[in-house]
Amino acid sequence: MTRSIRIGMSTSDIAAGAEATFRAISTYINRHQLPVEVKQTGSLGVCHREPLVEVDINGHSTLYGPVTPARVTPLLDFHFGTDSRGVSTEWLISQQADRNDYPFLGKQVKVTTQLCGLIDPHSLDDYLAHDGYQAFKQALTMSPAAVIQAIQDSKLRGRGGAGFPTGIKWDLMRKRPISPKYLICNADEGDPGAFMDRAMIEGDPHRLLEGMLIAAYAMGATKGYLYVRAEYPLAVSILHRAIQQASEYGVTGQNILGSGLDFEFVIKEGAGAFVCGEETALMHSIEGKRGMPRMRPPYPAEYGLWGYPSNINNVETLVSVPSIILNGPDWFAKLGTETSGGTKAFALAGTIKKSGLVEVPMGMPLRELIYDIGGGGEAGRTIKAVQLGGPSGGCIPQSLLDTRIDYDDIKTTGAIMGSGGMIVLDETISMVNMAHYFLTFTQDESCGKCLPCRVGTRKMLNILERLVNQEGTQNDLDQLRRLCDTVGRTSLCGLGQTAPNPVLTTMRYFEDEYLAAIGK
């Protein structure tokens, strides 16, 4: 009889009190001398029910949450003791091994987060037991060009926000005749309300390393930087450990597995600047300078880190890669739409009933995600809009919720797919206030290098402040529109270019609120 208990110990679990629950479980097991393995995992994504505990007996698993320390004894008594009073169904989430009887999980398709919450992120053996590093070994039997062709066929697009086809970017790099080449993983996750990348690193770090190794092989890169956001200490320590394990396993270093590939990982901790998510700023930051962007072109593939060809990819992009190699590009492409393959992870939060980390196939209508998975508005309130893409994105009103999750479809609404932040807003929230909030953020984070962004966002914020205080005039609205246009078109980098998006989309869909703010 195999008996094990899994407990989620990611940042969000810990915030919900998982450490106390873990201590209670350990105490119980020690006291009763139970032959039960307790495994600490990453996040399963069911954040609204954390702390989560899953009891697994001979492959029959039962998922519970929230499990407060007080609930540990009745719960374990029920499973391992003689107490058959049963546990409250209120704590019960799922009784199936695939957890599909819980609608929040049933409708998801997990590719990048498939092992998050199931395996111990500190254990390489756990990863190896789930086909770990098989994709990399398979890639080594292919030619680099064939690997890139597979990525192109899979229709994988950059998950960092812009949605640029990953295969094309890799191909440009491969054809550059200069060495050394650098590979950079963008784990800066600057959107204030998004945590997909963090959950992936904390839950399944080796998948990211494997994705980077495949990318390095395809492009001929010899050094891989992981640029991790400053506020993610747990992710950094998990990555350090994983890199150590990968090196002991023999997938880093010189002539890896006899393939002739040399590769090493370097972790760079960010120091808290949103603009450092922008690729040229990120490279400056790795070089130890102020993280300011520069003009593009030249693109990083032409002139990157210290002037050498460099390729930057988001965490989720790289994490998708092993599955593509293992299951084939067609499988991945078919999951999604005509133009965007695969799945997309979202950090679902705001005034929604069931928040958490969700992963759905491209092409799913937003409505399905929000109502079928998320359970609709909190406390039964009506959902007014959804904000995608954080400060660079925009809001999509209730009337357009049938829009499919797809880079091109979402763009037609004026918003962007973004990196995965999805904030649900209900009728109690003022859209002018939201626009003001995002502008406060971008204005504060503007690095000040170019004038339109430095001064323009300040001016926009001044107007929005007046509007929020009900002191605005019609002239303010006209000027705000003009400023949006100028800042969006003339800023140096993506930060300024996209800063007007939250304002423009709210003005477009909720003009009445702006008119009310000027007393009309």
Place this chain on the structure above:
Amino acid sequence: MKLQTKKRLKKNVYKGDTMPPPPPELAEMLAKYHGQPDALITVLEEIQRHYGYLPRHHLEYTARELSFPLSQVFGVATFYNLFQLKPPGRHQIRVCTGTACHVGHSKVILTHLKEKLGINEDETTPDKLFTLQTVACVGACSLAPVMVVNEHTHGRMTTDKSWQAIQPLHDENDVTEVES
């Protein structure tokens, strides 16, 4: 060629320099990064981890010992939000102002704490007990609004609960002038 530039810089920095050698623990930290032009942020992160902030003299030492122009060291130290140039209080309070928490009215909590502590954002109470800061998402959005006290995350905050989370730290330090 490279060597020459380095030498010249070094000479300029030393001109009229009356600074004694750096304290031993700092010298040890800096020694690890000699000749690594990309290590500046890492060095500053390490100094801040050790001292809790970036003391001005230590920035000057960093510039001198690692041959960076002081302007560059200062430029980097002031660019990134992580770096603090003032000594922090004993306890750090960080109120999350990420999107989910904003929607959950974190601003009310921030305002409440500002009033209660009598300080503004990024300031430290005169008794050096508390530093109040904001942070953009700590990844516990489901528990919004969220507040982090030292390393401990408190979820589903209300104005009263936020003060209750801090009160014990206040009392523990035997401070009598608690306003309530």
